[in-house]
Amino acid sequence: MRVALTGATGFLGLRLVRELLCVHDSLTILAHAGSGCALGRITRFMELSGAPDALVEALPGRLHVVETDLSRPLLGLAPAEYRRLADELDVIWHSAGNINLDDDLASLRRTNVDGTRHVLELAAAGAGRPLVHHIGTAFVGGARRDGVVYEDELDDRHGFENNYERSKYEAEVLVRDWSRRHGRPVVVMRPSVLVTDMPPHPELPPHPLRFLARIVEASLPGGGSAEGEPPPEHRPVVRLAGHPLGHLNLMPVEHAAAVMVRLAGLPPSGGADVYHVVHDHDVASTVLTALVERIAPVRVRLVDSRPDDPAPLEAAVDLYPGFTPYLSHRRRFDDTRVRSLLGPLPSGIRVGLDYLVDGVAPRTASTTGAP
């Protein structure tokens, strides 16, 4: 079986490669052209994440890299190479994307919407009728802050919290329309926010909550040095818009990849099979504010709405405006379909404060509160 994967060098894609190599002998990596050596980056991830030596040594023989640009027609390939690729594939995993919540809509659409359209065109172009596994996001649920979001739902009636959500919504609409028009099955996997406790490393893709580490730099007078931090009671108070009973679903990326590969092993229904790939417990927004307090010398107070007159420090702590609304969310993502097919999915991983600190800014004397 010929299995291809876009986005294999990404935060999620690297974990998908590792899981997929447990069930397939080889993979075709549709790498991002001009973005560094994909094989080298995947190899480095395997080494840093403790993969067995035998797996690391076998990578050059098991991964077949094709350089592509998803934002271009024919993925930027020569027509003959495109045709060959289209004819030989049985499965396409589409994980590439732009995950910058606040990017301008045109850039997000280029990668997330046009990129998805070009992947679907590839799936329709060849003799092989490959099955498409599209990585969406639970956040196509948009700016709806309460209630339950079900796996079948896809509408824009609540609006969106940021441009990223809108672009991913538009991409999923394309995927579902394509499935209907072509009478082809598609699998849509919608993870929540993906996280890890693997410490940050310059050779690894950044953690989706990486902006929290930038808050530290912005809020520490010494440009990131914890030297001379004031004691907790003297730290400045910053106001952040959020709900004291808010909660957010954060899914360990390693567990998400494992669940996705299990879902991919099920027989498709023939239409669009949509799955929420989420953790069984949400994380309270107060844990996220505690995370900010753990890594930056501030005290966070949740307020009803974004302050009209933010102090410079408050502006610094609110430096990822696309994310801040999630501190007000109290909705839940239903994953009944996943659990009814795979059974209960306890990851055994508690996504709490220590777990989050490790993945964003590994614990030091100052972040543990030790003297």
Ligand SMILES: NC(=O)c1ccc[n+]([C@@H]2O[C@H](COP(=O)([O-])OP(=O)(O)OC[C@H]3O[C@@H](n4cnc5c(N)ncnc54)[C@H](OP(=O)(O)O)[C@@H]3O)[C@@H](O)[C@H]2O)c1
């Ligand atoms: N991270 C999350 O919390 C999260 C949550 C829900 C859903 N998702 C979805 O999961 C998928 C993977 O996200 P991620 O966290 O792995 O993102 P990521 O770490 O930013 O990785 C993005 C991947 O897409 C590739 N890519 C970007 N533009 C491309 C282009 N024009 N042509 C070819 N490849 C391109 C990148 O290649 P280079 O690195 O070589 O540029 C990289 O491999 C996305 O669809 C995202 O929407 C992510």
